[in-house]
Amino acid sequence: MGTFLQQVINGLSLGSVYALIAVGYSLVYSILLFSNFAHGGFLVIGGYLCYFALNTLGMNIWMAGAFSLVGAGFAAVATEKLAYKPIRERTSVTLYLLIASMGMSIVIENLFVVLVGGRFRALPPVIPTNPVNVFGIATTSAFDIISLVTAVVFLGGLQIFLTKTKWGLAIRAAAYNLRIAGLMGVNVARLISIVFFVAGLLAAVGGIFLSVRYTLYPQLGMITIKAFVAAVIGGLGSLPGAVVGSLILGLSEMLTAGFLSSQLRDLVVFSLLVVTLVIRPTGLFGKDVGEKV
Amino acid sequence: MSAYTEGILILLMINGIAAMGVSLLTGFTGIFTLGHAAYLAIGSYTTAILTLDYGMHWLPAIIAGGILAMILGYLIGIPTLKLFGDYYAIASIGLAESIRLIIENWQSVTNGARGIPGIDTFTTFPVALGFFLVLAFFAFNLINGRVGRAFMACRDDHIAASLLGFHTARHRAFSLALSAFYCGIAGGLYAGFISFIQPIMFDMLKSTEMTAVVVFGGLGSMSGCLLGTTIITLVTELFRPISQYRMLIYGLVLVLVMVLRPEGIMGQNEFNMKLFRKIASRIGKPKTTSERG
Amino acid sequence: MSAAVVEHPVLELESVNKFFGGVHAVNDMSFTVRKGELAGLIGPNGAGKTTIFNLITGVYPVSSGHIAFKGNDITNQITHKVINSGIARTFQNLRLFKGATVLENVMTACQQHHKYTFIEAATHMGRWGRVEKKIRSESMELLERVGLAKEADRGAGTLPYGHQRRLEIARALALEPELLLLDEPAAGMNPEEVMDLNDLIQAIHKDFQLTILVIEHHMELVMEICPHIVCMNFGALIAEGSPEDIQGHPEVLKAYLGEEVEE
Numbered sequence: 001m002g003t004f005l006q007q008v009i010n011g012l013s014l015g016s017v018y019a020l021i022a023v024g025y026s027l028v029y030s031i032l033l034f035s036n037f038a039h040g041g042f043l044v045i046g047g048y049l050c051y052f053a054l055n056t057l058g059m060n061i062w063m064a065g066a067f068s069l070v071g072a073g074f075a076a077v078a079t080e081k082l083a084y085k086p087i088r089e090r091t092s093v094t095l096y097l098l099i100a101s102m103g104m105s106i107v108i109e110n111l112f113v114v115l116v117g118g119r120f121r122a123l124p125p126v127i128p129t130n131p132v133n134v135f136g137i138a139t140t141s142a143f144d145i146i147s148l149v150t151a152v153v154f155l156g157g158l159q160i161f162l163t164k165t166k167w168g169l170a171i172r173a174a175a176y177n178l179r180i181a182g183l184m185g186v187n188v189a190r191l192i193s194i195v196f197f198v199a200g201l202l203a204a205v206g207g208i209f210l211s212v213r214y215t216l217y218p219q220l221g222m223i224t225i226k227a228f229v230a231a232v233i234g235g236l237g238s239l240p241g242a243v244v245g246s247l248i249l250g251l252s253e254m255l256t257a258g259f260l261s262s263q264l265r266d267l268v269v270f271s272l273l274v275v276t277l278v279i280r281p282t283g284l285f286g287k288d289v290g291e292k293v
Numbered sequence: 294m295s296a297y298t299e300g301i302l303i304l305l306m307i308n309g310i311a312a313m314g315v316s317l318l319t320g321f322t323g324i325f326t327l328g329h330a331a332y333l334a335i336g337s338y339t340t341a342i343l344t345l346d347y348g349m350h351w352l353p354a355i356i357a358g359g360i361l362a363m364i365l366g367y368l369i370g371i372p373t374l375k376l377f378g379d380y381y382a383i384a385s386i387g388l389a390e391s392i393r394l395i396i397e398n399w400q401s402v403t404n405g406a407r408g409i410p411g412i413d414t415f416t417t418f419p420v421a422l423g424f425f426l427v428l429a430f431f432a433f434n435l436i437n438g439r440v441g442r443a444f445m446a447c448r449d450d451h452i453a454a455s456l457l458g459f460h461t462a463r464h465r466a467f468s469l470a471l472s473a474f475y476c477g478i479a480g481g482l483y484a485g486f487i488s489f490i491q492p493i494m495f496d497m498l499k500s501t502e503m504t505a506v507v508v509f510g511g512l513g514s515m516s517g518c519l520l521g522t523t524i525i526t527l528v529t530e531l532f533r534p535i536s537q538y539r540m541l542i543y544g545l546v547l548v549l550v551m552v553l554r555p556e557g558i559m560g561q562n563e564f565n566m567k568l569f570r571k572i573a574s575r576i577g578k579p580k581t582t583s584e585r586g
Numbered sequence: 587m588s589a590a591v592v593e594h595p596v597l598e599l600e601s602v603n604k605f606f607g608g609v610h611a612v613n614d615m616s617f618t619v620r621k622g623e624l625a626g627l628i629g630p631n632g633a634g635k636t637t638i639f640n641l642i643t644g645v646y647p648v649s650s651g652h653i654a655f656k657g658n659d660i661t662n663q664i665t666h667k668v669i670n671s672g673i674a675r676t677f678q679n680l681r682l683f684k685g686a687t688v689l690e691n692v693m694t695a696c697q698q699h700h701k702y703t704f705i706e707a708a709t710h711m712g713r714w715g716r717v718e719k720k721i722r723s724e725s726m727e728l729l730e731r732v733g734l735a736k737e738a739d740r741g742a743g744t745l746p747y748g749h750q751r752r753l754e755i756a757r758a759l760a761l762e763p764e765l766l767l768l769d770e771p772a773a774g775m776n777p778e779e780v781m782d783l784n785d786l787i788q789a790i791h792k793d794f795q796l797t798i799l800v801i802e803h804h805m806e807l808v809m810e811i812c813p814h815i816v817c818m819n820f821g822a823l824i825a826e827g828s829p830e831d832i833q834g835h836p837e838v839l840k841a842y843l844g845e846e847v848e849e
Binding site: 034083087090091098100104106109222225236266273 | 325327372373375376378379380382383384386387388390391394395398497498501504505508537538540541543544545546547548550551552555
């Protein structure tokens with residue numbers, strides 16, 4: 001029972017980190033209806049900015065965190081303006097955006113390889129990882145609990161932003177129909193920038209936690225594949241879906257690793273993806289955008 | 294011809310075969326794949342295992358590799374091809390990763406992550422040339438006729454295609470099977486060229502590279518994908534001393550092509566008299582409104 | 587009308603209903619189109635006319651009811667099978683293959699009746715040469731028919747709108763259908779173009795011995811050329827008959843003008 005509870009907490013913690021990434025990804029999808037494969041890049045940028053801030057600039061974790069979040073947010077906006085906007089304005093074929101996002105993902109990852117080298121870097125131990133006893137039944141690390149709490153805080157913040165602010169309302173309207181939102185007076189260009197900023201910011205939070213968990217290296221963004229899977233399971237375009245899908249994924253991964261074999265862990269992830277796509281491609285909460293004939 | 298030049302040419306032809314496979318699926322049938330390295334892997338491993346463990350001659354071994362890849366492609370295609378656009382791309386990533394993970398973990402058959410060394414170097418220049426010429430002959434012929442038109446109808450408007458009596462699901466699955474065959478053959482030839490294969494050679498980066506080459510050359514142009522392959526393979530060779538920049542350049546190529554010229558170098562044109570006439574007439578007189586849209 | 591042998595009508599709809607969520611898009615529609623007829627399906631925008639075409643061709647499943655083609659039940663049959671049994675259609679919003687040439691658009695349809703094997707396709711041997719030539723020449727003939735032969739090598743997307751509509755008709759004819767469904771073929775045309783279209787439709791009706799069902803919003807086209815007219819509103823049948831019957835029908839006037847018309 002102890003192991004089970006332990007793995008559940010591990011799973012929820014991992015899932016909550018995935019959720020931060022998946023939600024940002026789904027947010028972009030809900031507005032622009034394309035999969036931003038470069039999302040992993042924002043994560044990596046967040047990780048490296050934090051590392052840089054902690055080591056070179058000697059900031060404390062709070063300031064480094066803020067620095068990295070804002071930096072990643074701006075990087076996301078820059079990516080959109082440089083790579084996606086020109087394509088979006090010329091054509092409605094989302095395939096081109098997809099390919100461009102794939103390219104950006106590779107560019108960002110390899111920019112770091114070239115600039116700072118591909119070796120693994122450990123972040124200074126600013127997030128405690130000491131073991132914590134949970135209700136006397138299981139031990140988990142403080143890190144897992146902190147990442148879980150942080151994720152909840154940020155997702156909660158996102159929820160408040162979306163439901164209680166003007167721009168949040170605009171984003172929700174745009175998720176229904178971007179063009180109509182524009183016709184209703186929403187500044188579409190700015191809305192897209194805000195959405196990307198938020199997505200980048202959330203990805204950075206995930207990036208920081210993942211860097212601590214797995215050490216920092218340029219290909220860390222590859223882990224976003226799992227967040228994509230989570231978003232698809234939950235339903236592309238649905239934010240609650242992204243969260244639910246992430247938790248399901250985190251739990252499945254950890255339970256598989258704990259009880260079956262850690263080799264099978266990734267296989268389970270992709271099997272869940274394939275099963276979801278084959279049985280219910282719109283995922284748990286996704287919207288089915290049917291085509292008018 | 295020096296051994297080095299011969300090696301480059303062989304590599305060009307192997308990559309060219311794979312590119313034609315991806316072109317059939319992505320360029321001509323409009324199914325954007327980010328997971329075709331899986332079929333390369335299946336071809337490679339099948340050929341390696343058959344020649345090393347079962348003493349089979351390389352010719353039937355390579356063909357077996359192609360056929361196994363084709364069968365798997367078809368089986369995978371049946372449930373997943375009802376997906377379109379982003380969804381299929383994500384599924385292709387998941388499937389490719391799953392296949393790679395299976396290969397990596399199936400120690401008894403594939404020797405796991407360590408890979409299979411000591412494969413006989415049967416892919417000599419004449420062998421590669423033979424396969425290349427035959428497969429190119431088939432590919433160019435197919436696109437110029439009812440098979441090509443059926444694929445393109447499914448690509449340009451699958452609803453209209455079904456309303457013209459095309460069983461689009463079957464055509465798409467067939468396109469996938471064919472492209473998997475080509476990549477399987479390329480994989481088999483590859484095994485006999487580099488003599489040592491490991492699962493990590495067939496990762497997402499490889500898949501992306503396979504698709505990037507076709508995008509760069511022109512989605513919808515068979516000669517374009519060969520041109521793209523040639524340019525990128527040669528540039529990669531040139532940049533070998535600074536291979537860390539190689540991936541960065543791939544990424545930039547993808548992004549720049551999408552932003553500046555999404556139809557790629559060749560667009561939907563082929564290297565034939567029609568193209569030269571077109572270029573000649575465009576140089577000769579100013580652009581009229583009756584140009585191809 | 588000559589004394590006809592009793593045979594199945596080409597198209598029969600029987601109590602067809604279609605719900606989209608809560609919207610009752612097609613409400614208990616029943617009508618029949620006999621062989622060789624040139625029938626019209628009219629009604630204000632949103633009446634459910636295109637939905638009827640989509641139900642016939644299997645794009646949407648019916649919620650209830652039956653559709654029969656030449657006496658065979660085709661309700662909910664898969665689209666490509668419906669088309670292959672002899673029905674062709676054009677689209678309200680045009681669905682040409684814009685990147686392909688005018689000729690290639692027609693050839694893509696024409697090849698459905700001119701086949702050769704995969705091996706022949708991959709090697710260009712055997713019947714390939716002969717059959718491709720046939721496909722090309724038949725497609726050119728159809729383009730001549732609709733007056734587009736000179737534009738054969740143009741990109742389909744570069745044609746003027748009216749010509750694109752003609753191209754869609756040529757492409758549908760290439761399927762050698764028995765029943766041709768035309769969805770608002772005159773949309774966006776000026777009165778002169780509509781007159782030309784009328785002539786074209788009547789010509790192909792006669793020369794190809796087709797049964798044609800035309801959806802139109804423009805009264806001039808339908809009243810001119812369709813002896814049998816079905817009028818819909820809000821998904822339901824409100825009138826059926828000859829142009830004279832329809833013209834004065836109070837329900838029809840109400841549907842189009844939206845108010846009670848004092849006689």
